Amino acid sequence: xxxxxxxxxxxxxxxxxxxxxxxxxxxGATPYLFWYVQSPGQGLQLLLKYFSGDTLVQGIKGFExxxxxxxxxxxxxxxxxxxxxxxxxFCAVAPRGNEKLTFGTGTRLTIIP
Amino acid sequence: xxxxTQTPRYLIKTRGQQVTLSCSPISGHRSVSWYQQTPGQGLQFLFEYFSETQRNKGNFPGRFSGRQFSNSRSEMNxxxxxxxxxxxxxxxxxxxxxxxxxQFFGPGTRLTVL
Numbered sequence: 001x002x003x004x005x006x007x008x009x010x011x012x013x014x015x016x017x018x019x020x021x022x023x024x025x026x027x028g029a030t031p032y033l034f035w036y037v038q039s040p041g042q043g044l045q046l047l048l049k050y051f052s053g054d055t056l057v058q059g060i061k062g063f064e065x066x067x068x069x070x071x072x073x074x075x076x077x078x079x080x081x082x083x084x085x086x087x088x089x090f091c092a093v094a095p096r097g098n099e100k101l102t103f104g105t106g107t108r109l110t111i112i113p
Numbered sequence: 114x115x116x117x118t119q120t121p122r123y124l125i126k127t128r129g130q131q132v133t134l135s136c137s138p139i140s141g142h143r144s145v146s147w148y149q150q151t152p153g154q155g156l157q158f159l160f161e162y163f164s165e166t167q168r169n170k171g172n173f174p175g176r177f178s179g180r181q182f183s184n185s186r187s188e189m190n191x192x193x194x195x196x197x198x199x200x201x202x203x204x205x206x207x208x209x210x211x212x213x214x215x216q217f218f219g220p221g222t223r224l225t226v227l
Binding site for chain 1: 146148168169171205216219220
């Protein structure tokens with residue numbers, strides 16, 4: 001069965017510092033990969049996705065993610081965080097051609113001034 | 114384009130009751146998926162409907178059911194509510210073609226079971 005691991009439950013970074021959120025997946029074949037963000041009381045917003053091709057994916061709000069097949073990882077990065085980036089971040093996978101998303105447990109991001 | 118809407122936003126029920134949640138997808142989207150979000154279990158897939166047919170199903174008991182109408186609106190029903198059913202229920206819509214499509218999420222319905 002496919003699974004997604006986000007090893008960091010909570011991360012605190014200073015405003016303006018760089019950010020990397022980790023995501024590892026377990027799946028027989030390369031799935032579709034996603035990062036979503038959830039602000040308190042809100043639904044999920046897609047930050048970026050990887051289907052195929054270039055392994056460095058650019059998303060919204062200045063985020064990027066790199067797919068590394070050898071490490072089964074899809075880590076999310078941002079060079080300089082803003083206070084408005086404080087939220088919960090979810091990595092997700094889906095089998096190719098299937099709408100069913102499997103989510104990681106999420107990483108809560110706190111930004112300090 | 115209007116986003117995914119879910120009604121009601123908040124709901125309080127007691128154990129043993131049943132509840133129906135509604136989801137209106139983005140215009141033109143034919144796939145609607147439902148997810149349950151709890152602090153303990155995280156985000157879990159319930160089911161997906163495409164063109165009025167259940168296309169995918171997660172590992173939830175039969176008390177959880179759904180349907181989709183010809184206008185792609187979807188409802189989710191939970192019968193014989195249990196305390197553990199307290200959760201944020203999210204629905205997501207996509208165009209639902211053969212290639213995986215971006216899913217757009219609604220704000221969710223917060224269900225509290227007392």
